[in-house]
Amino acid sequence: MNNKKNVMVFIESRAGKIAEVSLELLGAATDLAKKLGVQVEAVAIGHNLIDELSVLGHYGCQRVYYIDDKRLNHFTSIPYAKTVVSTIQAHNPGIVLFGATTMGRDVAPRVASALKCGLTADCTDLKIGEHKIKDKSYQDILLQIRPAFGGNIIATIVSPESVPSMATVREGVMKMVTPNPDLTIEIISEACQVSDDDFLTEVLEVISEERAVNLKAAQIIVSAGMGASDPEAITLAQDLAHALCGELGCSRPVVDSGILDKDHQVGQTGITVRPNLYIACGISGQIQHRAGMSEAKRIIAINKDPHAPIFAIAHYAIVGDVKDILTKMIKAYKKA
Numbered sequence: 001m002n003n004k005k006n007v008m009v010f011i012e013s014r015a016g017k018i019a020e021v022s023l024e025l026l027g028a029a030t031d032l033a034k035k036l037g038v039q040v041e042a043v044a045i046g047h048n049l050i051d052e053l054s055v056l057g058h059y060g061c062q063r064v065y066y067i068d069d070k071r072l073n074h075f076t077s078i079p080y081a082k083t084v085v086s087t088i089q090a091h092n093p094g095i096v097l098f099g100a101t102t103m104g105r106d107v108a109p110r111v112a113s114a115l116k117c118g119l120t121a122d123c124t125d126l127k128i129g130e131h132k133i134k135d136k137s138y139q140d141i142l143l144q145i146r147p148a149f150g151g152n153i154i155a156t157i158v159s160p161e162s163v164p165s166m167a168t169v170r171e172g173v174m175k176m177v178t179p180n181p182d183l184t185i186e187i188i189s190e191a192c193q194v195s196d197d198d199f200l201t202e203v204l205e206v207i208s209e210e211r212a213v214n215l216k217a218a219q220i221i222v223s224a225g226m227g228a229s230d231p232e233a234i235t236l237a238q239d240l241a242h243a244l245c246g247e248l249g250c251s252r253p254v255v256d257s258g259i260l261d262k263d264h265q266v267g268q269t270g271i272t273v274r275p276n277l278y279i280a281c282g283i284s285g286q287i288q289h290r291a292g293m294s295e296a297k298r299i300i301a302i303n304k305d306p307h308a309p310i311f312a313i314a315h316y317a318i319v320g321d322v323k324d325i326l327t328k329m330i331k332a333y334k335k336a
Protein backbone atom coordinates (compact mmCIF):
# COMPACT_ATOMS: atom_id res chain seq x y z
CA MET A 1 0.00 0.00 0.00
CA ASN A 2 1.40 3.46 -0.80
CA ASN A 3 1.41 6.34 1.68
CA LYS A 4 0.33 9.02 -0.75
CA LYS A 5 -3.14 10.45 -0.57
CA ASN A 6 -5.10 8.50 -3.16
CA VAL A 7 -8.19 9.41 -5.16
CA MET A 8 -11.32 7.64 -3.87
CA VAL A 9 -14.67 7.10 -5.59
CA PHE A 10 -17.91 6.37 -3.75
CA ILE A 11 -19.44 3.39 -5.57
CA GLU A 12 -23.17 3.56 -5.91
CA SER A 13 -25.26 0.45 -6.43
CA ARG A 14 -28.94 -0.30 -6.64
CA ALA A 15 -30.47 -3.78 -6.68
CA GLY A 16 -26.96 -5.23 -6.72
CA LYS A 17 -25.92 -3.35 -9.87
CA ILE A 18 -23.15 -0.77 -9.96
CA ALA A 19 -24.35 2.63 -11.21
CA GLU A 20 -22.88 3.90 -14.49
CA VAL A 21 -21.98 7.21 -12.86
CA SER A 22 -19.52 5.38 -10.56
CA LEU A 23 -17.78 3.83 -13.57
CA GLU A 24 -17.63 7.25 -15.24
CA LEU A 25 -16.06 8.70 -12.10
CA LEU A 26 -13.38 6.00 -12.09
CA GLY A 27 -12.21 7.33 -15.47
CA ALA A 28 -11.96 10.87 -14.07
CA ALA A 29 -10.28 9.55 -10.91
CA THR A 30 -7.70 7.67 -13.03
CA ASP A 31 -6.74 10.90 -14.84
CA LEU A 32 -6.41 12.81 -11.56
CA ALA A 33 -4.45 9.99 -9.90
CA LYS A 34 -2.01 9.80 -12.85
CA LYS A 35 -1.26 13.51 -12.53
CA LEU A 36 -0.67 13.15 -8.79
CA GLY A 37 1.25 9.88 -9.01
CA VAL A 38 -1.20 8.15 -6.66
CA GLN A 39 -3.70 5.28 -6.88
CA VAL A 40 -7.43 5.02 -7.48
CA GLU A 41 -9.46 3.53 -4.64
CA ALA A 42 -13.16 3.07 -4.02
CA VAL A 43 -15.58 2.55 -1.20
CA ALA A 44 -18.49 0.20 -1.89
CA ILE A 45 -21.32 -0.38 0.58
CA GLY A 46 -24.09 -2.97 0.35
CA HIS A 47 -24.85 -6.64 0.62
CA ASN A 48 -23.74 -9.53 -1.63
CA LEU A 49 -21.99 -7.17 -4.03
CA ILE A 50 -18.63 -8.92 -4.13
CA ASP A 51 -19.14 -10.53 -7.56
CA GLU A 52 -19.88 -7.11 -9.05
CA LEU A 53 -16.79 -5.42 -7.65
CA SER A 54 -14.12 -6.99 -9.86
CA VAL A 55 -15.48 -4.98 -12.79
CA LEU A 56 -14.32 -1.78 -11.03
CA GLY A 57 -10.76 -2.89 -11.77
CA HIS A 58 -11.47 -2.88 -15.50
CA TYR A 59 -12.26 0.84 -15.17
CA GLY A 60 -8.96 1.68 -13.46
CA CYS A 61 -9.74 1.16 -9.76
CA GLN A 62 -6.79 -0.44 -7.98
CA ARG A 63 -8.39 -1.14 -4.59
CA VAL A 64 -11.93 -1.19 -3.20
CA TYR A 65 -12.85 -1.10 0.47
CA TYR A 66 -16.02 -3.17 0.68
CA ILE A 67 -18.40 -2.97 3.62
CA ASP A 68 -20.93 -5.80 3.42
CA ASP A 69 -23.83 -5.97 5.84
CA LYS A 70 -27.38 -7.08 5.16
CA ARG A 71 -28.65 -3.97 6.97
CA LEU A 72 -26.90 -1.98 4.19
CA ASN A 73 -28.71 -3.82 1.39
CA HIS A 74 -30.87 -0.75 0.72
CA PHE A 75 -29.58 2.81 0.84
CA THR A 76 -30.38 4.83 3.95
CA SER A 77 -28.71 8.19 4.63
CA ILE A 78 -27.11 7.95 8.07
CA PRO A 79 -25.63 4.43 7.92
CA TYR A 80 -24.17 5.04 4.45
CA ALA A 81 -22.74 8.45 5.38
CA LYS A 82 -21.21 7.09 8.61
CA THR A 83 -19.65 4.18 6.70
CA VAL A 84 -18.09 6.52 4.14
CA VAL A 85 -16.78 8.77 6.94
CA SER A 86 -15.12 5.85 8.77
CA THR A 87 -13.60 4.56 5.51
CA ILE A 88 -12.16 8.00 4.70
CA GLN A 89 -10.79 8.35 8.23
CA ALA A 90 -9.16 4.93 8.01
CA HIS A 91 -7.54 5.40 4.59
CA ASN A 92 -6.99 9.18 4.24
CA PRO A 93 -7.69 9.81 0.54
CA GLY A 94 -6.74 13.24 -0.78
CA ILE A 95 -9.76 13.46 -3.10
CA VAL A 96 -13.20 11.82 -2.88
CA LEU A 97 -15.68 11.83 -5.78
CA PHE A 98 -19.42 11.13 -5.63
CA GLY A 99 -22.09 10.96 -8.34
CA ALA A 100 -24.46 13.96 -8.22
CA THR A 101 -27.37 11.54 -7.93
CA THR A 102 -30.06 11.38 -5.28
CA MET A 103 -27.80 9.05 -3.28
CA GLY A 104 -24.58 11.04 -3.81
CA ARG A 105 -26.31 14.35 -3.07
CA ASP A 106 -27.54 12.90 0.20
CA VAL A 107 -24.34 11.21 1.35
CA ALA A 108 -21.65 13.72 0.22
CA PRO A 109 -22.82 16.77 2.26
CA ARG A 110 -23.21 14.61 5.39
CA VAL A 111 -19.66 13.33 4.92
CA ALA A 112 -18.29 16.85 4.24
CA SER A 113 -20.01 18.15 7.36
CA ALA A 114 -18.72 15.30 9.54
CA LEU A 115 -15.14 15.72 8.25
CA LYS A 116 -15.34 19.54 8.09
CA CYS A 117 -14.02 19.59 4.54
CA GLY A 118 -15.04 21.33 1.34
CA LEU A 119 -17.51 19.92 -1.17
CA THR A 120 -18.32 21.27 -4.62
CA ALA A 121 -21.58 20.07 -6.15
CA ASP A 122 -22.25 19.34 -9.83
CA CYS A 123 -18.73 19.79 -11.18
CA THR A 124 -18.46 19.77 -14.95
CA ASP A 125 -14.69 19.32 -14.99
CA LEU A 126 -11.97 18.31 -12.53
CA LYS A 127 -8.29 19.14 -12.88
CA ILE A 128 -5.12 19.12 -10.86
CA GLY A 129 -3.36 22.45 -10.65
CA GLU A 130 -1.97 25.17 -8.46
CA HIS A 131 -3.66 27.96 -6.56
CA LYS A 132 -2.11 31.17 -5.29
CA ILE A 133 -3.64 33.46 -2.72
CA LYS A 134 -1.69 36.42 -1.34
CA ASP A 135 1.74 35.03 -0.40
CA LYS A 136 0.58 31.40 -0.24
CA SER A 137 0.83 28.93 -3.08
CA TYR A 138 -0.76 25.48 -3.17
CA GLN A 139 0.49 22.85 -5.62
CA ASP A 140 -1.27 19.79 -7.01
CA ILE A 141 -4.69 20.54 -5.61
CA LEU A 142 -8.09 19.62 -7.01
CA LEU A 143 -9.58 22.34 -9.20
CA GLN A 144 -13.35 21.87 -9.08
CA ILE A 145 -14.89 23.50 -12.12
CA ARG A 146 -18.61 24.24 -12.50
CA PRO A 147 -21.00 26.88 -13.83
CA ALA A 148 -21.96 29.50 -11.24
CA PHE A 149 -24.26 32.54 -11.02
CA GLY A 150 -26.97 30.96 -13.14
CA GLY A 151 -24.40 29.64 -15.59
CA ASN A 152 -23.08 33.09 -16.42
CA ILE A 153 -19.56 32.26 -15.30
CA ILE A 154 -17.50 29.08 -15.08
CA ALA A 155 -16.04 29.03 -11.58
CA THR A 156 -12.97 27.14 -10.41
CA ILE A 157 -13.44 26.22 -6.77
CA VAL A 158 -10.65 25.04 -4.48
CA SER A 159 -10.53 23.90 -0.87
CA PRO A 160 -6.76 23.81 -0.37
CA GLU A 161 -6.68 23.68 3.41
CA SER A 162 -9.18 20.91 4.03
CA VAL A 163 -8.53 17.27 3.26
CA PRO A 164 -9.99 15.47 1.44
CA SER A 165 -11.22 17.68 -1.40
CA MET A 166 -14.65 16.39 -2.34
CA ALA A 167 -16.81 16.88 -5.42
CA THR A 168 -20.01 15.54 -6.92
CA VAL A 169 -20.35 15.07 -10.68
CA ARG A 170 -23.59 14.56 -12.60
CA GLU A 171 -24.24 11.40 -14.59
CA GLY A 172 -22.90 11.57 -18.15
CA VAL A 173 -20.56 14.52 -17.54
CA MET A 174 -17.39 12.38 -17.35
CA LYS A 175 -16.78 10.09 -20.28
CA MET A 176 -16.72 6.39 -19.37
CA VAL A 177 -13.40 4.79 -20.37
CA THR A 178 -13.30 1.60 -22.41
CA PRO A 179 -12.99 -1.22 -19.83
CA ASN A 180 -9.78 -3.23 -19.86
CA PRO A 181 -10.50 -6.81 -18.66
CA ASP A 182 -6.78 -7.39 -18.02
CA LEU A 183 -6.76 -4.88 -15.16
CA THR A 184 -7.31 -6.39 -11.71
CA ILE A 185 -8.46 -5.00 -8.39
CA GLU A 186 -7.72 -5.69 -4.73
CA ILE A 187 -10.98 -6.15 -2.78
CA ILE A 188 -10.54 -5.40 0.93
CA SER A 189 -13.48 -6.38 3.15
CA GLU A 190 -13.98 -4.07 6.09
CA ALA A 191 -16.26 -4.41 9.09
CA CYS A 192 -19.43 -2.37 9.28
CA GLN A 193 -19.06 0.06 12.17
CA VAL A 194 -22.64 1.29 12.18
CA SER A 195 -24.83 0.44 15.16
CA ASP A 196 -28.50 -0.59 15.00
CA ASP A 197 -29.40 2.81 16.52
CA ASP A 198 -28.17 4.51 13.32
CA PHE A 199 -30.84 2.77 11.25
CA LEU A 200 -33.57 5.31 11.87
CA THR A 201 -35.53 4.30 8.78
CA GLU A 202 -36.37 0.88 7.41
CA VAL A 203 -36.86 0.30 3.68
CA LEU A 204 -39.91 -1.93 3.34
CA GLU A 205 -40.24 -2.02 -0.42
CA VAL A 206 -38.42 -0.56 -3.44
CA ILE A 207 -40.57 0.34 -6.42
CA SER A 208 -38.52 1.18 -9.49
CA GLU A 209 -39.74 2.65 -12.73
CA GLU A 210 -37.87 2.42 -16.03
CA ARG A 211 -37.15 5.75 -17.71
CA ALA A 212 -39.46 6.20 -20.70
CA VAL A 213 -36.65 7.90 -22.65
CA ASN A 214 -33.02 6.86 -22.58
CA LEU A 215 -31.28 9.97 -23.90
CA LYS A 216 -27.92 8.97 -22.45
CA ALA A 217 -27.72 5.83 -24.57
CA ALA A 218 -29.15 7.42 -27.75
CA GLN A 219 -26.79 7.74 -30.71
CA ILE A 220 -29.07 10.26 -32.45
CA ILE A 221 -31.06 12.95 -30.64
CA VAL A 222 -33.52 15.37 -32.24
CA SER A 223 -34.05 18.12 -29.70
CA ALA A 224 -36.88 20.66 -29.64
CA GLY A 225 -36.46 24.16 -28.21
CA MET A 226 -38.98 26.96 -27.74
CA GLY A 227 -38.78 27.67 -31.48
CA ALA A 228 -40.15 24.16 -32.09
CA SER A 229 -42.52 23.85 -29.16
CA ASP A 230 -45.98 24.05 -30.70
CA PRO A 231 -47.73 20.67 -31.11
CA GLU A 232 -47.07 20.50 -34.87
CA ALA A 233 -43.33 21.18 -34.49
CA ILE A 234 -43.01 18.71 -31.59
CA THR A 235 -44.70 16.01 -33.72
CA LEU A 236 -42.31 16.77 -36.57
CA ALA A 237 -39.28 16.56 -34.26
CA GLN A 238 -40.62 13.27 -32.87
CA ASP A 239 -41.18 11.93 -36.43
CA LEU A 240 -37.63 12.82 -37.44
CA ALA A 241 -36.31 11.12 -34.30
CA HIS A 242 -38.29 7.97 -35.23
CA ALA A 243 -37.13 8.10 -38.86
CA LEU A 244 -33.53 8.19 -37.62
CA CYS A 245 -34.06 5.59 -34.86
CA GLY A 246 -33.16 8.30 -32.36
CA GLU A 247 -34.71 9.89 -29.27
CA LEU A 248 -36.51 13.16 -28.70
CA GLY A 249 -34.72 15.68 -26.47
CA CYS A 250 -35.61 19.27 -25.58
CA SER A 251 -34.48 22.44 -23.88
CA ARG A 252 -35.51 23.35 -20.33
CA PRO A 253 -38.27 25.88 -21.12
CA VAL A 254 -40.03 23.14 -23.11
CA VAL A 255 -40.13 21.10 -19.90
CA ASP A 256 -40.98 24.10 -17.71
CA SER A 257 -43.92 24.87 -20.00
CA GLY A 258 -45.26 21.34 -19.45
CA ILE A 259 -44.83 20.35 -23.12
CA LEU A 260 -42.43 17.42 -22.55
CA ASP A 261 -41.33 15.44 -19.48
CA LYS A 262 -38.11 16.22 -17.63
CA ASP A 263 -36.67 12.89 -18.94
CA HIS A 264 -36.27 14.68 -22.31
CA GLN A 265 -34.35 17.70 -20.98
CA VAL A 266 -30.78 18.20 -22.12
CA GLY A 267 -28.45 20.58 -20.32
CA GLN A 268 -26.90 21.71 -17.08
CA THR A 269 -29.95 20.78 -15.03
CA GLY A 270 -31.05 18.02 -17.39
CA ILE A 271 -29.14 15.15 -18.95
CA THR A 272 -25.62 15.32 -20.38
CA VAL A 273 -25.48 13.52 -23.72
CA ARG A 274 -22.72 12.54 -26.18
CA PRO A 275 -24.58 11.18 -29.23
CA ASN A 276 -23.11 10.73 -32.70
CA LEU A 277 -25.64 13.25 -34.00
CA TYR A 278 -27.56 16.04 -32.21
CA ILE A 279 -30.14 17.98 -34.19
CA ALA A 280 -31.06 21.19 -32.33
CA CYS A 281 -34.40 22.48 -33.59
CA GLY A 282 -35.38 26.04 -32.60
CA ILE A 283 -32.88 26.06 -29.73
CA SER A 284 -31.02 29.32 -29.12
CA GLY A 285 -27.96 27.59 -27.62
CA GLN A 286 -27.56 29.22 -24.23
CA ILE A 287 -24.62 28.01 -22.13
CA GLN A 288 -26.89 25.93 -19.87
CA HIS A 289 -28.16 23.95 -22.87
CA ARG A 290 -24.74 23.64 -24.49
CA ALA A 291 -23.33 22.25 -21.22
CA GLY A 292 -25.37 19.11 -21.87
CA MET A 293 -24.75 18.54 -25.59
CA SER A 294 -21.58 20.26 -26.78
CA GLU A 295 -19.70 16.92 -26.73
CA ALA A 296 -21.96 15.47 -29.46
CA LYS A 297 -19.83 14.22 -32.37
CA ARG A 298 -21.92 16.11 -34.96
CA ILE A 299 -24.34 18.96 -34.34
CA ILE A 300 -26.94 20.17 -36.85
CA ALA A 301 -28.70 23.37 -35.76
CA ILE A 302 -31.91 24.68 -37.31
CA ASN A 303 -32.80 28.25 -36.37
CA LYS A 304 -34.45 31.19 -38.10
CA ASP A 305 -31.96 33.58 -36.47
CA PRO A 306 -28.59 33.46 -38.28
CA HIS A 307 -26.94 34.91 -35.16
CA ALA A 308 -28.30 32.29 -32.74
CA PRO A 309 -25.46 31.19 -30.37
CA ILE A 310 -26.09 27.50 -31.20
CA PHE A 311 -24.50 28.11 -34.61
CA ALA A 312 -21.16 28.81 -32.90
CA ILE A 313 -20.86 25.12 -31.98
CA ALA A 314 -22.85 23.56 -34.84
CA HIS A 315 -21.06 21.58 -37.54
CA TYR A 316 -23.97 22.22 -39.93
CA ALA A 317 -26.09 25.37 -39.70
CA ILE A 318 -29.53 25.53 -41.32
CA VAL A 319 -31.12 28.98 -41.24
CA GLY A 320 -34.86 28.78 -41.78
CA ASP A 321 -38.23 27.91 -40.34
CA VAL A 322 -38.01 24.77 -38.25
CA LYS A 323 -41.25 23.21 -39.54
CA ASP A 324 -40.26 23.64 -43.20
CA ILE A 325 -36.82 22.16 -42.58
CA LEU A 326 -38.06 19.26 -40.45
CA THR A 327 -40.71 18.35 -43.05
CA LYS A 328 -38.03 18.26 -45.76
CA MET A 329 -35.62 16.25 -43.60
CA ILE A 330 -38.27 13.64 -42.68
CA LYS A 331 -39.18 13.23 -46.35
CA ALA A 332 -35.53 12.88 -47.36
CA TYR A 333 -34.59 10.42 -44.59
CA LYS A 334 -37.72 8.28 -45.12
CA LYS A 335 -36.91 8.10 -48.82
CA ALA A 336 -33.31 7.15 -48.07
Ligand SMILES: Cc1cc2nc3c(=O)[nH]c(=O)nc-3n(C[C@H](O)[C@H](O)[C@H](O)COP(=O)(O)OP(=O)(O)OC[C@H]3O[C@@H](n4cnc5c(N)ncnc54)[C@H](O)[C@@H]3O)c2cc1C
Nearest residue numbers: 225226227251252267268269270282283284288289304322
Ligand atom coordinates in the same frame (compact mmCIF):
# COMPACT_ATOMS: atom_id res chain seq x y z
C1 LIG B 1 -29.49 27.61 -13.46
C2 LIG B 1 -30.04 27.39 -14.83
C3 LIG B 1 -30.04 26.11 -15.35
C4 LIG B 1 -30.54 25.89 -16.63
N1 LIG B 1 -30.52 24.63 -17.13
C5 LIG B 1 -30.91 24.43 -18.40
C6 LIG B 1 -30.85 23.13 -18.99
O1 LIG B 1 -30.49 22.13 -18.36
N2 LIG B 1 -31.22 22.99 -20.27
C7 LIG B 1 -31.67 24.04 -21.05
O2 LIG B 1 -31.99 23.83 -22.22
N3 LIG B 1 -31.75 25.26 -20.50
C8 LIG B 1 -31.41 25.49 -19.21
N4 LIG B 1 -31.53 26.73 -18.69
C9 LIG B 1 -32.23 27.77 -19.47
C10 LIG B 1 -31.32 28.44 -20.52
O3 LIG B 1 -30.68 29.55 -19.93
C11 LIG B 1 -32.16 28.95 -21.71
O4 LIG B 1 -33.15 29.81 -21.23
C12 LIG B 1 -32.80 27.86 -22.53
O5 LIG B 1 -31.86 26.89 -22.90
C13 LIG B 1 -33.45 28.46 -23.77
O6 LIG B 1 -34.22 27.48 -24.40
P1 LIG B 1 -34.57 27.61 -25.95
O7 LIG B 1 -33.31 27.78 -26.71
O8 LIG B 1 -35.44 26.45 -26.28
O9 LIG B 1 -35.50 28.90 -26.00
P2 LIG B 1 -35.19 30.36 -26.50
O10 LIG B 1 -34.01 30.94 -25.84
O11 LIG B 1 -36.50 31.09 -26.38
O12 LIG B 1 -34.83 30.20 -28.03
C14 LIG B 1 -35.72 29.83 -29.03
C15 LIG B 1 -34.95 29.80 -30.33
O13 LIG B 1 -35.82 29.35 -31.37
C16 LIG B 1 -35.61 30.14 -32.52
N5 LIG B 1 -36.87 30.10 -33.28
C17 LIG B 1 -38.07 30.66 -32.94
N6 LIG B 1 -39.00 30.35 -33.86
C18 LIG B 1 -38.38 29.59 -34.81
C19 LIG B 1 -38.80 28.98 -36.02
N7 LIG B 1 -40.07 29.06 -36.43
N8 LIG B 1 -37.90 28.30 -36.74
C20 LIG B 1 -36.59 28.20 -36.35
N9 LIG B 1 -36.15 28.77 -35.21
C21 LIG B 1 -37.01 29.45 -34.43
C22 LIG B 1 -35.26 31.52 -32.01
O14 LIG B 1 -34.50 32.24 -32.96
C23 LIG B 1 -34.44 31.18 -30.76
O15 LIG B 1 -33.06 31.08 -31.08
C24 LIG B 1 -31.05 26.98 -17.40
C25 LIG B 1 -31.04 28.27 -16.87
C26 LIG B 1 -30.54 28.46 -15.60
C27 LIG B 1 -30.52 29.86 -15.05
